Amino acid sequence: MSRPLLQVRGLRTVFDTRAGRVCAVDGVDVTVEPGECLGVVGESGSGKSVTFASVMGLIRPPGRIEAGEILFDGVDLRQLSRRQMQAVRGRDIAMTMQDALTALNPALTVGTQIAEMLEAHDDELPRGGPARARAIRARAVEMLGLVGIPSPDDRLKQYPHEFSGGMRQRIMIAIALASKPRLLIADEPTTALDVTIQAQVLELIDDIRARLGMSVVLITHDLGVVAQHCDRVIVMYAGQVVEEGPTAAVIGSPRHPYTRGLLASIPRPALRGQPIRPIEGQVPELIDLPPQCRFHARCPEAGPDCLRPIEMRRVGPGRQVRCIRTPAEAGP
């Protein structure tokens, strides 16, 4: 079996706040295989964004990574110097953010924002002079064309606010992909978009993934998106992974009560007429959590035996669940 592209082990990221120490990510393991699309699902505050911000080395004080390994292609990113990490960001691992309107710099033209990515990372460009400028421009035009911006040549000198929301999202993707990264982390790529545009953007990501052969991590709270686009999925809750497995299996027969709750709270045409059942209660405060099942307070199946540390357990091929109610290695 080939080496995973990204392997995160025992990641713990904490934020020291006035109220206490917030453990936003607590012992998370994530693996991304080359060429696969991994879905990461969870509510706001489940730690899904913080996990991948940690991978990118973008955690700023008062936050810090307290423990864990982040192996990218076998290299522990936590051991890299700032300069080395700078070279990894953008070149090897690229990221898009939820809202392109705020992620693109309003004061710089779109062309500048693509060009600087190429400047920073592309070693194939001519060394200097007008040839380099021409090559960068050509690549920028190519990238905008790739993500489906019409007449890209004319639009390079425009500013982000001169584009529509969907266009901006495409531009952000074009920037992220400019240096042909091996891993794209797409953080809520469609949340800020209309439904029709959502589909286009996701298809675009799928298409480019196939063409460039890169891996994609799709962070979302939309299980529908995961079902359509991801090979595997991990479900996060309160800073922990609670379920992991092939998408079809996890969605087809969810094992963790939280995953079941998530699925039940999606309106689906097949279940027309039946009330949507939201999960009762709220995500616990992540300060000084007791060592017990974190979903305990909201779980319909919880009992006194859940009040102890719960480990992930294998429940099938490639499937793991953090729940004692699920029999180990049961079912297909």
Place this chain on the structure above:
Amino acid sequence: MSVTRLIERLLQLVPVLLGVSVIVFVMMALTPGDPVEIMIGDQLVTPEQEERMRRDLGLDRPMVERYFVFLGNALQFDFGTSFYHRRPVSDVIIERLPATIELTLMAMIIALVTAIPLGVLAAVKKNSIFDRIATVGSLLGVSLPGFWFGILLLMLFAVQLNLLPVAGRVAYEHGVTVRPITHFLLIDSLIQGQFAAFRNALAHIILPAITLGLPMTAILMRVTRTAMLEVLRADYITFAEAKGLNRQRILWRHALKNALIPTVTVAAMETGSLLGGNMIVETVFGWPGLGRLVVESIFVRNYPLVQAAVLLYAVTYVLLNFLADILYTVLNPRVKL
């Protein structure tokens, strides 16, 4: 921004400037003290003579009529005769203006080149010792009265250390050798290759420029710091980091270009307040500029000159604000005039 928009925007200044002229005129007309009485002073004149003077000066006409005469003349840069100099007011002002502009520009340059880097550093090193010192320093800078700070500088650098001259614009022996071309002494001496004169002029201008620029430096530093702190939290800074750009580029290009939007606007408006500061600083440092001329003119009740100078200040202030608007759009592509 298109040229037509620019012209349109310039035309919008006309009503503002008219308003300014009305206020200046009314203020001077309502100022206590009859100009004729002041001109007469202790001399003995008959009421008929007094009446004739008033008629000659046009002071017997209704105020509205007098305003339009004033406005018509002002548009031709004719502000009457300076009682004191017995020459046209406009000549006297033009003679003094370059020194003031030179000093103001110098103060502005000093303020900009110190305030912006200091503000950026204070924001980057938030809550550090440096940030705290800068905060206290800027508070002092805003609160210290210019005349006092100027005198302190003079006592230290001119009197105690004997490094810099006490007053004036340039030493006499240099002043006579530099031919006026641009009327800016620093530039004239440079293009004529008179480096000794240039150094001398620089030594003269440095203390008044620092004194004049101090409050502006302090304010701009605070504005830059606040703006940078806000910008550094923005998503596009995180995205720029995620792109793997180096810190310098993120700071000075991505962050500063956005942070400069408020800074430049404040800078342009603060330049207007430098005009007011000129009067004090020029008086303290014996700088032969417009500010000192205005102060002297107020003391001798040289009304035509004061009126012209106040109008000039007001117009300059309006134009600076216009410039701030233009700069704002240049820096902020989202805003159209």
